[in-house]
Amino acid sequence: MSYQQIQFTLDGATAVITFNRPERMNALTKVLESELRDAVERAGRNPEIRAIVLTGAGRAFCAGMDMDELEMLPPEDIQAEQWMRAYDMNRRADYQTRYSYFPAAPKPIISAINGAAAGLGLVMALYSDFRIASEQAVFATAFAKRGLIAEHGIAWMLPRIVGHANATDLLLTSRKIDAEQALDMGLVNRVVPADQLLPEALALARTLSTEVSPRSVRVMKRQLWEAPYQTLGEAVALANAEMFTSLQSEDFTEGVAHFQERRAARFTGK
Known part of the structure; x- marks a missing residue:
């Protein structure tokens, strides 16, 4: 456009x-x-x-x-x-x-x-x-x-x-x-x-764009903007659910791998 x-x-x-x-x-x-x-x-x-x-x-x-x-x-x-x-x-x-x-x-x-x-x-x-x-x-x-x-x-x-x-x-x-x-x-x-x-x-x-997981950025941005409407308990519950999902993500696997291999990250955002 x-x-x-x-x-x-x-x-x-x-x-x-x-x-x-x-x-x-x-x-x-x-x-x-x-x-x-x-x-x-x-x-x-x-x-x-x-x-x-x-x-x-x-x-x-x-x-x-x-x-x-x-x-x-x-x-x-x-x-x-x-x-x-x-x-x-x-x-x-x-x-x-x-x-x-x-x-x-x-x-x-x-x-x-x-x-x-x-x-x-x-x-x-x-x-x-x-x-x-x-x-x-x-x-x-x-x-x-x-x-x-x-x-x-x-x-x-x-x-x-x-x-x-x-x-x-x-x-x-x-x-x-x-x-x-x-x-x-x-x-x-x-x-x-x-x-x-x-x-x-x-x-x-x-x-x-390159040094941190775009998936993490996307989720944490949402957490930050949701927080003013939540109790502490609700914020913790959301964080627990998102943590479970993040541990299964490609970006988590890459985050561990690039740290252990001492190389630049190649995050996909997935």
């Missing part, structure tokens, strides 16, 4: 998805939103792809919803049929909404945040599994400055990542923070110079 507002490229076993509206700071449109979901699901279905890197063209990651489109949206648009998907019994309903589908992707998603991540741009970064920021990155919730509210699950996600006090501060003040402040509060995993951002993200993706 060809795309108008994103770029989809491959770097080995990594799918690189780039927001490609640099003249509008990669502000989100219906077209970009639809293309992004298609690209993430396309990467998720491809057995040759083992990780996804999400970044922005130009000086921004994603500056949120394009205000020209925001002003035209009728109140019922958020529940319009075009944004609904058939219920997937293999995914939590929580991770099948319009913007919360990243956690349901079977591959790890790395946001390489090259510049401004605001509003929905920040929401998408929060739903990613890793966040690497350029020294030039800035972050803002922005909603309160637009007369809006904490939308699309950010009031659930943000406190779990940065704590209640920091989440309250960022949401109610809508103030901007820089990359080092984001690192201090745990909003991002690491901060790197701008020219090292994509290489750093791709290096992490290669680690996830």
Whole structure:
């Protein structure tokens, strides 16, 4: 499929998805939103792809919803049929909404945040599994400055990542923070110079693609995103069931073999 507002490229076993509206700071449109979901699901279905890197063209990651489109949206648009998907019994309903589908992707998603991540741009970064920021990155919730509210699950996600006090501060003040402040509060995993951002993200993706079992990554990602809904007992029960299955997997056999034979792993993801 060809795309108008994103770029989809491959770097080995990594799918690189780039927001490609640099003249509008990669502000989100219906077209970009639809293309992004298609690209993430396309990467998720491809057995040759083992990780996804999400970044922005130009000086921004994603500056949120394009205000020209925001002003035209009728109140019922958020529940319009075009944004609904058939219920997937293999995914939590929580991770099948319009913007919360990243956690349901079977591959790890790395946001390489090259510049401004605001509003929905920040929401998408929060739903990613890793966040690497350029020294030039800035972050803002922005909603309160637009007369809006904490939308699309950010009031659930943000406190779990940065704590209640920091989440309250960022949401109610809508103030901007820089990359080092984001690192201090745990909003991002690491901060790197701008020219090292994509290489750093791709290096992490290669680690996830070649040095660890993609089957293990897939299962553990699901465990992590399921955990907020579970009791400790339920989490242990799921882990016990998954451990039994993993001991019978090809990747477990290979994991033991490459360690004993002192060679590079050749995981299949099975």
